[in-house]
Ligand code: AMP
């Protein structure tokens with residue numbers, strides 16, 4: 452098969468890395484790709500991921516059999532609908548179902564309809580009404596801009612003042628533009644977060660290995676939120692009992708509801724969960740793989756990934772068995788100095804070969820660029836260094852050994868990826 456992956460982060464490198472090993476693969480392309488992806492896929496001249504006409508043209512010219520979008524934006528803008536009518540298959544949900552990620556209010560309504568456990572919420576279209584609501588509430592609140600805000604639209608508030616401030620930013624200053632036309636205000640939940648990602652054909656699903664992201668910039672979850680500073684898998688927080696609850700009370704009812712609405716969900720479905728007093732609550736749905744979760748999860752799969760995706764496309768997922776490696780994984784993100792705010796690009800990266808020559812290490816590239824034989828930084832999150840090991844502590848040790856061999860000026864990484872698992876491991 453001739454495959455086109457869309458995206459250029461660590462998640463897309465992990466996808467391309469897995470696809471490049473498939474016995475069904477004839478050719479692999481990635482747009483825009485990155486320095487590391489160029490080792491396993493062709494990188495064509497850049498096309499914007501929302502220029503669907505140009506992407507369609509490329510697909511027809513290169514006889515692409517399947518497009519796999521990595522990030523949410525093309526999905527939420529309807530790439531599946533657009534390319535499907537032009538005879539190109541897409542592994543991902545249609546525009547309507549992608550609103551699960553594209554609109555927080557939509558996701559909440561679907562959860563309500565499906566009877567899925569989630570924080571109590573109210574949706575507001577106006578500043579005045581939202582403000583009046585906040586002024587009357589005494590419980591801790593979370594204020595969320597409705598639309599896509601590149602991970603910045605959620606305000607977990609410690610006081611009424613913070614909630615009012617968030618409303619002002621969204622409705623008055625309009626820092627998120629149209630994405631802030633609506634606001635979801637919900638109760639603040641306490642607990643521990645985990646990521647649960649499935650591959651589904653709309654009716655049946657296969658759960659990928661469990662994982663936990665590390666969203667804050669600094670150790671012990673201090674500092675500002677980021678796209679994710681590291682992940683590990685499996686997440687022992689997800690016990691077999693909680694797994695059953697997730698599958699029976701969240702995934703299946705959501706799939707059933709979407710199917711009944713006439714939009715069976717095809718693709719990766721990511722549930723961001725809060726485990727609170729032994730019960731899983733949904734914080735958010737994403738219509739894609741997580742980043743950096745993918746870099747921790749995918750290397751633990753025994754299966755030929757393309758075969759799994761094809762069986763979902765053909766509606767045969769039920770008869771397929773997903774096999775997880777016995778090994779655990781830890782992925783440490785190395786970021787540019789200054790990320791998630793301002794940072795410089797174009798710094799030389801050294802030590803990649805030494806790191807990759809270690810056993811059980813894969814260095815996934817995110818913001819990198821290759822020039823000649825050298826790699827340079829080209830984004831906020833630069834690398835995701837993944838190690839496999841017999842246990843999470845062993846994988847952690849290997850990952851940090853590899854990280855210590857890699858250098859670029861000002862490189863920042865957390866030192867505690869995987870530690871959250873320790874309390875469950877005895
Ligand atoms: P979201 O994009 O909706 O997942 O929100 C981003 C982050 O905000 C989550 O990963 C949580 O850390 C936090 N968050 C979102 N909703 C809630 C909630 N209802 N209670 C507590 N924390 C939340």
Ligand code: GLY
Nearest residue numbers: 664679741742743
């Ligand atoms: N790592 C969180 C996300 O991909 O949304």
